Amino acid sequence: MRFKPLAAAVVTALSFTALPGWAAWPDDKPIEVVVGFAPGGGTDLMARKLLPFVQRRLGPNAQFIVVNKPGAAGELANGYAARAKADGYTLAVVNMPSFFFVPMTKKSQYQPEEFQLIARVVDDPTVLAVRAESKFDSLQALVTESRQRPGSVSLGHNGAGTNGELAIHLLGRAAGVQLNPIAYKGTAAQKTDLLGGHLDVALVSAGELPELHGGGKGQVRGLAQLMPKRTDVLPQVPTATEAGLQILMSSERGFAAPKGVPADILKRLEQAIAEALKDPEFLGTSTDDKVISFLPGAQWQRSMDQGRKALLPLADSHPKN
Structure with missing residues (x-):
């Protein structure tokens, strides 16, 4: 009889883990993808066309929701994403060179170092x-x-x-x-x-x-x-x-996450994006097919660092806000 409370506790714990609120990423809730430009533009269309194919590769319960926060060359959206919880449920579509150039010329709402690049999609x-x-x-x-x-x-x-x-x-x-x-x-x-x-x-x-x-x-x-x-x-x-x-x-466009998202989530996202970009169905519907230029996050980061150095002279002469 003395083991019954323990058995009951185990059953209770298992029942809680089966609840939707305890599901593992990405099944727990929709993943918010923030776009810093208005609907209908290239950045917005790229995200909306590609994400359903990424979603398929993350499992039947994965769901993306695109949220547009236009203004200030993506600064508003990037600032919002940088402040989000680093749990994999908030991502940003980032645009180079504005992603790193804006903070070079003003006190912006974010810094590139607050993000981890997941994958470049187009150049x-x-x-x-x-x-x-x-x-x-x-x-x-x-x-x-x-x-x-x-x-x-x-x-x-x-x-x-x-x-x-x-x-x-x-x-x-x-x-x-x-x-x-x-x-x-x-x-x-x-x-x-x-x-x-x-x-x-x-x-x-x-x-x-x-x-x-x-x-x-x-x-x-x-x-x-x-x-x-x-x-x-x-x-x-x-x-x-x-x-x-x-x-x-x-113009380079791709996906980034707030710094601190677990490495296994970033890897799954990177892999899903890479596979989605090769999907014949996606390639048949995308207007970006001729400019697709996938880069893994780490490689894109190195490329971005080089681009930032190249634009330093322009940043120094750019009007400061």
């Missing part, structure tokens, strides 16, 4: 896009106009520290011209103004604008892509180097 060329009927038929024509009428050419970007904003600064310095940068909360808003004739040039990532790939019935043209050589995704678009301007800038 997307930055492109200068214009309406099909734009008077600019080349990057050199845009530069010539800017020399003759300083500040007359409007160029859109997705916020301070984003690849588009940095590219505008690099273009102005390389060409010795004054440009008119205009900040947007996302690529969707840029595209609306570009097609509506309210914006001269959109600085976007190639994968964010299907119109550049023949998906928009010739509504948009690419003036230049900011890569060392023409890429497979935009073989018809010349590089800035071909116009005599040494400007290189791409």
Whole structure:
């Protein structure tokens, strides 16, 4: 009889572990994935298209919920994620170079060191896009106009520290011209103004604008892509180097978690993302398929550290907030 209380305690403990609240990650509750840009942009679409395929590889009870917190080039979303509990139930979609550049130029709501990179998904060329009927038929024509009428050419970007904003600064310095940068909360808003004739040039990532790939019935043209050589995704678009301007800038997008998430969870996520990116069904529906460039978290961290060093001179001359 003296063993009955112990047996009862064991049964009680086992019954509690069977309750949903005691389930192991990722079955316990939905995983919140925070996106720092508005719905409909490249970052948002990448996450929403890929995550169902990642979810399948984490088990039948895994569930992702995408939460958009646009503003300040991803700073609001990154700050929110950095303050979250490091339990694997809050992830961030991070964008390079803004992820590390924003804290280099201001007192931001987060620091890159507060995160662990999980995996890079895409490395997307930055492109200068214009309406099909734009008077600019080349990057050199845009530069010539800017020399003759300083500040007359409007160029859109997705916020301070984003690849588009940095590219505008690099273009102005390389060409010795004054440009008119205009900040947007996302690529969707840029595209609306570009097609509506309210914006001269959109600085976007190639994968964010299907119109550049023949998906928009010739509504948009690419003036230049900011890569060392023409890429497979935009073989018809010349590089800035071909116009005599040494400007290189791409947009990397992937997933990160608050520092302290258990290593086994990070490994499962990294592996699930790597497998999802090879899924034929995902590749058949994704507009990012030509710019997919997977990197494991540790390797992406090393690449990010190199990129941060390369942009130090630009950060030193960048307006401080």
